[in-house]
Amino acid sequence: MRLCCLLNVGRASVASSILPWSFEPTMHSEIIYDVLVVGGGNAALCAAISARLTGSTVLVLEAAPQALRGGNSRHTRNLRCMHEGPADLLTGSYPLSEYFKDLLQVTGGRTNEKLALMTLRESSNCQEWMRQKGVRFQRALGGTLHLSRTNAFFLGGGKALLNAYYRAAAAMGVEIEYDAEVRGLDIRDGRFHSATVLRDGGTRTVRARALVAASGGYQGNLEWLKEVWGDAADNFIIRGTPYDTGTVLRGLMDCGVKTAGDPAQCHAVAVDARSPRFDGGIVTRVDCVSLGIVVNRDALRFYDEGEDFWPKRYAVWGRLIAEQPDQIAHAIIDAKSMGLFVPPLYPPHQAGSLPELAALLTLAPEALERTVAAFNASVQPGTFDHAVLDDNKTEGLNPPKSHWARPLDTPPFFAYPLRPGITFTYLGVEVDEKARVVMKDDKPAENVFAAGEIMAGNILGQGYLAGIGMTIGTVFGRIAGEEASRVVHG
Amino acid sequence: MSTVDSVPLLQLLKDGERAMQICNACRYCEGFCAVFPAMERRLSFSPKDLTYLANLCHDCRECLYSCQYAPPHEFGLNLPKVMAGLRRETYRKFAWPSFVVNILGQTGPALVLSLLLSPALFFLGMFVFHGPGAVFSAHSVEEGSFYRVLSHGAMVGGFGFVGLFVLVAFAMEFRNFWRGTGGRADSWLDARAMGRAIRDSLNLRYLGGGDDQGCAYPDERASSTRRWYHHLTFYGFSLCFASTTLAAIYHNFLGWKAPYELMSLPVVLGVVGGLGLVAGPLGLLRLKSIQDPEPADPLQRRMDIAFLVLLLLTSGTGLLLLALRETAAMGVILAVHLGVVMGLFLTMPYGKFVHGIYRFGALIRFAKEERES
Ligand SMILES: Cc1cc2nc3c(=O)[nH]c(=O)nc-3n(C[C@H](O)[C@H](O)[C@H](O)COP(=O)(O)OP(=O)(O)OC[C@H]3O[C@@H](n4cnc5c(N)ncnc54)[C@H](O)[C@@H]3O)c2cc1C
Numbered sequence: 001m002r003l004c005c006l007l008n009v010g011r012a013s014v015a016s017s018i019l020p021w022s023f024e025p026t027m028h029s030e031i032i033y034d035v036l037v038v039g040g041g042n043a044a045l046c047a048a049i050s051a052r053l054t055g056s057t058v059l060v061l062e063a064a065p066q067a068l069r070g071g072n073s074r075h076t077r078n079l080r081c082m083h084e085g086p087a088d089l090l091t092g093s094y095p096l097s098e099y100f101k102d103l104l105q106v107t108g109g110r111t112n113e114k115l116a117l118m119t120l121r122e123s124s125n126c127q128e129w130m131r132q133k134g135v136r137f138q139r140a141l142g143g144t145l146h147l148s149r150t151n152a153f154f155l156g157g158g159k160a161l162l163n164a165y166y167r168a169a170a171a172m173g174v175e176i177e178y179d180a181e182v183r184g185l186d187i188r189d190g191r192f193h194s195a196t197v198l199r200d201g202g203t204r205t206v207r208a209r210a211l212v213a214a215s216g217g218y219q220g221n222l223e224w225l226k227e228v229w230g231d232a233a234d235n236f237i238i239r240g241t242p243y244d245t246g247t248v249l250r251g252l253m254d255c256g257v258k259t260a261g262d263p264a265q266c267h268a269v270a271v272d273a274r275s276p277r278f279d280g281g282i283v284t285r286v287d288c289v290s291l292g293i294v295v296n297r298d299a300l301r302f303y304d305e306g307e308d309f310w311p312k313r314y315a316v317w318g319r320l321i322a323e324q325p326d327q328i329a330h331a332i333i334d335a336k337s338m339g340l341f342v343p344p345l346y347p348p349h350q351a352g353s354l355p356e357l358a359a360l361l362t363l364a365p366e367a368l369e370r371t372v373a374a375f376n377a378s379v380q381p382g383t384f385d386h387a388v389l390d391d392n393k394t395e396g397l398n399p400p401k402s403h404w405a406r407p408l409d410t411p412p413f414f415a416y417p418l419r420p421g422i423t424f425t426y427l428g429v430e431v432d433e434k435a436r437v438v439m440k441d442d443k444p445a446e447n448v449f450a451a452g453e454i455m456a457g458n459i460l461g462q463g464y465l466a467g468i469g470m471t472i473g474t475v476f477g478r479i480a481g482e483e484a485s486r487v488v489h490g
Numbered sequence: 491m492s493t494v495d496s497v498p499l500l501q502l503l504k505d506g507e508r509a510m511q512i513c514n515a516c517r518y519c520e521g522f523c524a525v526f527p528a529m530e531r532r533l534s535f536s537p538k539d540l541t542y543l544a545n546l547c548h549d550c551r552e553c554l555y556s557c558q559y560a561p562p563h564e565f566g567l568n569l570p571k572v573m574a575g576l577r578r579e580t581y582r583k584f585a586w587p588s589f590v591v592n593i594l595g596q597t598g599p600a601l602v603l604s605l606l607l608s609p610a611l612f613f614l615g616m617f618v619f620h621g622p623g624a625v626f627s628a629h630s631v632e633e634g635s636f637y638r639v640l641s642h643g644a645m646v647g648g649f650g651f652v653g654l655f656v657l658v659a660f661a662m663e664f665r666n667f668w669r670g671t672g673g674r675a676d677s678w679l680d681a682r683a684m685g686r687a688i689r690d691s692l693n694l695r696y697l698g699g700g701d702d703q704g705c706a707y708p709d710e711r712a713s714s715t716r717r718w719y720h721h722l723t724f725y726g727f728s729l730c731f732a733s734t735t736l737a738a739i740y741h742n743f744l745g746w747k748a749p750y751e752l753m754s755l756p757v758v759l760g761v762v763g764g765l766g767l768v769a770g771p772l773g774l775l776r777l778k779s780i781q782d783p784e785p786a787d788p789l790q791r792r793m794d795i796a797f798l799v800l801l802l803l804t805s806g807t808g809l810l811l812l813a814l815r816e817t818a819a820m821g822v823i824l825a826v827h828l829g830v831v832m833g834l835f836l837t838m839p840y841g842k843f844v845h846g847i848y849r850f851g852a853l854i855r856f857a858k859e860e861r862e863s
C-alpha cells in the first residue's frame with residue numbers, strides 16, 4: 001500500500017520521540033467504517049452525530065486521552081447565532097444582514113461569501129439541533145453582557161457541551177477511540193482509502209468509505225509555529241489544547257488539498273505571562289489593558305490602550321506583544337482601576353511606588369517613571385466612564401490613549417505581565433458548500449470532508465468574531481457528516 | 491479525630507481561595523447555582539466569604555464535570571470537593587456547645603448513642619418502672635396503652651427537655667454561622683429576600699442545575715432523582731414531626747390519649763410521613779452507594795450515612811410500632827423507637843442535619859445580596 005502523505009511534523013514531545021516511528025502499519029483492522037472522523041472537538045462530534053443519524057457506521061479518533069478530550073472546544077463558552085427576534089435566551093434580534101456586515105468588517109472582506117452566508121443562515125437552527133443532543137444553554141455570562149444578543153452561551157461552557165455530545169454519540173452507536181492520533185492518510189487522486197493511527201504504542205490502519213477531518217488548527221505544534229514566527233514563538237503561550245498539532249492538516253496539504261486562510265496569521269490575545277504553556281484557556285486573559293497603560297521590556301508604551309472597547313480590541317494585543325522585544329509587556333494600573341474588570345487568575349504585582357513596581361517587573365525604574373510622567377502630563381480633563389467611549393484622552397502623546405485615560409497617580413500600583421496567547425491558527429484547507437475539501441486542481445475530493453477550525457479560514461480569512469468558531473464547526477460538522485453519509489450510501 | 495483533621499482547615503481555605511480565583515476568572519459555571527453570582531460580587535475570598543459560599547453550594551457537582559481545569563489538568567480544580575470539605579469544617583466550627591461535637595459529631599459515638607445506649611435506657615426505664623409484665627404483654631389499642639409501659643410524664647419530660655435543648659443548639663449554631671460568615675441583621679427585615687430564600691430552600695432550586703434539568707448526581711448525567719429523594723426525606727420528616735406535634739396537642743389540650751385510630755390525623759400524617767422517611771433515605775443511601783467518588787468529600791460520607799440510617803430507623807421503627815402495637819412486641823419496639831428518636835434528636839445539632847440550617851442562612855444572605863445588586 002502506498003501511503004502518500006505520512007508526516008513527520010507531529011508533536012515531537014508526545015509521540016514521535018517515544019516511538020521508533022514505523023511507516024509499516026503493524027495491524028490491519030478488518031472493519032471498514034462508513035465514516036471516519038478525525039478529531040474529538042465540537043466539529044468532530046457534530047460530524048459524527050450527523051453521519052450516524054443519516055445511517056452511517058462511524059468511528060471517531062481522538063488524539064487526546066478521555067479526560068482531556070475535546071480540543072479547543074472544551075475551552076469555549078458560546079456560539080454566535082443569527083435570529084430574527086428574541087429567541088430562547090437571546091435578546092433582541094441579530095439578522096443575517098447585520099451578522100454578515102460584522103463578518104465583513106472583521107475579515108476586511110477576506111471571506112468566501114457563499115460559504116459565509118450559508119454558515120450564518122444555518123446558525124439560526126444550530127441551537128435547536130444542539131438541544132436535541134443534550135446541550136444546555138444559559139444566559140450571557142457576567143462580564144460578557146455585550147454578547148447577550150448575538151451569542152448563545154453553553155451552560156457550564158464547552159466541556160459540558162462536549163460531555164453532552166459524547167453521551168449522545170455513544171448512545172447512538174458512534175465508536176470513539178481516545179489516545180488515538182492519526183499520523184498518516186492514504187488519499188490518492190482525491191479519494192480517501194485509509195488512515196494510519198498511533199495508539200497504545202502501535203500503529204494500525206483504519207479503513208473507511210469517507211473521511212471527515214475535524215482536527216483543529218496547528219497551534220499546538222511548536223515547531224510549526226517556529227517555522228512561521230521564528231524564535232518569537234518560543235515565548236508564545238498556547239491557550240488551548242496541546243493535541244491540535246496540525247498533523248492531519250499537513251497531511252491533507254501534502255496530499256494535494258488546496259489551502260485557505262492566511263498561513264502567517266494566528267488569533268492571539270494578551271494573556272498573563274505566568275500562564276501554563278498549554279491549555280490555560282479563558283482564565284489566563286487579562287482585561288485591564290484599557291484601564292491603564294501597557295509598556296514593553298524597555299518600559300515604553302507601544303499602542304493606544306484605549307482605542308476601542310476592550311472586547312473589540314483584545315484580539316489585537318496578542319500580535320502587538322508578539323512584535324515587542326522578548327515578546328513581553330506589562331499592563332499597569334493604579335488603585336483607581338482595581339475592581340473595574342473581571343479579576344484575572346494570577347494576582348498582580350503590587351507596589352507603593354512606580355520605581356518599586358519597576359523593580360518587581362525588572363524594568364528600568366527611571367524609564368518607567370519617565371513613561372508614566374509623560375503619560376500623566378498629557379491626560380486631558382474629562383469624565384471617566386468605562387461603559388462608553390468617554391472623553392478621557394491624551395493630547396500630544398505618541399502613541400495616544402484615546403479613551404479612559406486617567407493619570408496613574410494613586411498607589412498602590414499594580415502590574416500584570418503579558419505574553420501573546422495563541423488561540424488558533426488561520427491556515428486551513430479549502431472546502432466547498434458540501435464541506436468537501438478542494439484539491440489543488442480546484443476539483444472537490446470525492447470522499448474527504450473538513451469541518452471546524454481546519455477549514456475556518458474559508459470564512460475567516462483574517463480577524464475574528466466572538467463565537468463564530470463554534471458556529472463554523474457546528475454548521476460544517478453537520479454538513480460534513482451528512483454529506484459523508486450521502487457519499488457512502490448514495 | 492486524626493482522620494477529621496487530615497485535611498486541615500487552613501489547607502481547605504487555601505484550596506477554596508485558589509478555586510474561587512480560577513472560577514472568578516472563568517465563570518462558565520455561572521448558570522448552575524448561586525455560588526457563582528455570589529462569587530462574582532467579590533474580588534477576594536476571606537475565610538468568612540468561603541464559609542458562606544461553601545454552604546451556598548448544594549453539591550450538585552455539575553461544576554466538576556463541566557470544568558476544563560478538572561484533574562488531570564495541571565490546575566486540578568475540583569470545586570465540589572473543596573466546597574464539601576469546607577462545609578464539613580463549618581459543621582464542626584459552629585457547633586454548640588462546641589465540645590459536644592467532638593463526641594457526637596463522630597459517627598461511631600453518634601450511632602452507639604442512638605442505636606444502643608438510648609434504646610437500652612428506654613427499655614431499662616420501662617422495665618424498672620413498669621415491670622416485665624407490662625413490657626412484654628400483648629396490648630390493645632385502647633387509649634393510653636403506650637403509657638402503661640412508659641409514663642406520659644417521663645415521655646413528655648424527656649422529649650420536652652431534649653427538644654428544647656436541640657432548639658437552643660440550632661439557634662446558637664445559626665447565630666454562630668451568621669456571625670462567622672459576616673451576615674447582616676437587616677437581611678431579616680427584607681421580606682422579599684426572606685421569601686426567596688424560603689422558596690429556594692423548600693424546592694431545592696439549586697439541585698436543579700440552573701435549568702431545572704437536575705444535577706450531576708450520582709454521576710455526570712443531569713438527574714432529578716436526588717432532588718426527589720431529598721424531598722421525600724424532608725417532607726416525610728416534616729409530616730412525622732407534624733404528626734407528633736398534633737398528638738401532643740391532642741393529649742395536652744384535648745385530653746385524647748394515644749394510641750390513635752388508624753384514620754386519625756396523627757396516624758395518617760405519621761404513616762404518610764413515615765413512608766416518605768423510609769423511601770427518601772433509602773433512595774439517598776442507594777445513590778450514595780453508586781455515586782462517583784471523585785467530587786465527594788470522603789470524610790463527609792460517614793456522617794451522611796449515619797444521619798440517613800438514623801432517619802431510616804426512626805421511620806422504620808415508627809411504622810413497625812404502628813403495625814405491631816397490639817402485640818407483645820409493642821413494648822420493646824416502643825423502647826427502640828423512642829430510643830432512636832431520642833438519639834436522632836441528640837445528635838442532630840452535631841450531624842448532617844445542620845446542613846439545612848446553614849444552607850438556609852446562606853440562601854438568606856444570597857437573596858439579600860441579589861436584591862441589592
Ligand atoms: C480559550 C479559548 C476560548 C474560546 N472561546 C470560544 C468561544 O467562546 N466561542 C467560539 O466560537 N470559539 C471559541 N474559541 C475558538 C474555538 O475553540 C474553536 O473555534 C473551535 O473549538 C474549533 O473546534 P474544532 O472542533 O474545529 O477544533 P478542536 O475543538 O480544537 O478539536 C480538534 C480535535 O482534533 C483532535 N486532533 C488533532 N489532531 C489529531 C490527530 N492527528 N488525530 C486525532 N485527533 C486529532 C484534537 O485532540 C481535538 O480533539 C476559543 C478558543 C480558545 C483557545
Ligand code: SF4
Nearest residue numbers: 513516517518519557
Ligand atoms: S468550575 Fe471550572 S469551568 Fe466552572 S467556573 Fe470554575 S473554573 Fe470555570
Ligand code: SF4
Nearest residue numbers: 523547548550551553
Ligand atoms: S457543586 Fe453545584 S452547587 Fe456546588 S458550586 Fe458546583 S455548581 Fe454550584
